[in-house]
Amino acid sequence: MSNNTKATALITGASTGIGAVYADRFARRGYDLVLVARDQARMETLAARLRAETGVKVDIIAADLTSTADLGKVEARLRDDAAISVLVNNAGAANPGGFEVGDVEAQDRLIRLNVTAVTRLSAAVIPRFLAGGKGAIVNIASVVALAPEFPLGMYGATKAYVLAYSQALHAELGARGIYVQAVLPAATRTEIWERSGRDVNAMQGVMDVAEMVDAALVGFDRRELVTIPSLPDAAQWDAYAAARVAMLPNFAQEHAAERYKAS
Numbered sequence: 001m002s003n004n005t006k007a008t009a010l011i012t013g014a015s016t017g018i019g020a021v022y023a024d025r026f027a028r029r030g031y032d033l034v035l036v037a038r039d040q041a042r043m044e045t046l047a048a049r050l051r052a053e054t055g056v057k058v059d060i061i062a063a064d065l066t067s068t069a070d071l072g073k074v075e076a077r078l079r080d081d082a083a084i085s086v087l088v089n090n091a092g093a094a095n096p097g098g099f100e101v102g103d104v105e106a107q108d109r110l111i112r113l114n115v116t117a118v119t120r121l122s123a124a125v126i127p128r129f130l131a132g133g134k135g136a137i138v139n140i141a142s143v144v145a146l147a148p149e150f151p152l153g154m155y156g157a158t159k160a161y162v163l164a165y166s167q168a169l170h171a172e173l174g175a176r177g178i179y180v181q182a183v184l185p186a187a188t189r190t191e192i193w194e195r196s197g198r199d200v201n202a203m204q205g206v207m208d209v210a211e212m213v214d215a216a217l218v219g220f221d222r223r224e225l226v227t228i229p230s231l232p233d234a235a236q237w238d239a240y241a242a243a244r245v246a247m248l249p250n251f252a253q254e255h256a257a258e259r260y261k262a263s
Contacts, residue, residue, distance in 0.1 A: 010034040013091030015042035017190035065117040075124035098153035114158035133177040186230040
């Protein structure tokens with residue numbers, strides 16, 4: 001546990017890519033860090049650089065968040081460390097192929113990382129954030145949460161959960177001091193593509209990871225609920241969200257809609 005009163009950000013998937021850039025940016029904002037990932041060697045290298053360049057304190061938790069025991073270590077840190085004021089749920093993965101592949105074990109592992117870990121880590125920190133009346137949870141989702149047509153199988157479904165979960169957290173807890181941000185990157189130049197058997201160099205419109213994180217942090221500073229760094233026209237998201245909200249009063253009906261009645 002940190003004995004330092006300085007604000008601390010805990011970042012998962014922090015050894016490379018989006019998580020490593022978030023670590024760099026929060027360190028430069030003066031936050032101490034808790035880095036979480038499987039690759040301890042990479043985290044040690046990143047931590048050494050950030051300590052030297054920014055003077056912040058950096059702790060490391062080597063953990064596979066699909067492991068119940070490892071996940072428990074991170075949950076305990078979130079519950080017990082009063083200095084942690086920001087949780088960045090960034091760790092995630094994608095599987096090769098779509099549903100036709102049918103590897104249910106791989107799908108289950110993906111759910112444990114992309115869905116269960118996000119849920120459990122947030123649940124671990126929420127009581128302490130509520131008690132203090134403040135705290136921030138940043139959940140890295142994806143634009144594929146809004147695009148089930150993309151042939152990414154279970155990945156898109158898990159990211160749709162992350163988006164809906166973030167919106168539900170905000171609806172229930174936002175007024176009580178907890179800021180929740182769902183970040184929806186489009187294709188970003190990280191190792192997730194290689195690990196899922198895809199060639200990122202064969203793709204178009206791939207954003208640099210630093211540019212994506214910097215844009216997401218602008219949304220963070222503005223206290224946006226949903227940040228889509230690649231979307232040029234914010235009015236499109238506003239219209240999408242308004243159309244959804246407009247349906248809500250029509251859901252609670254005693255009888256089926258006329259369009260479903262037999263002719």
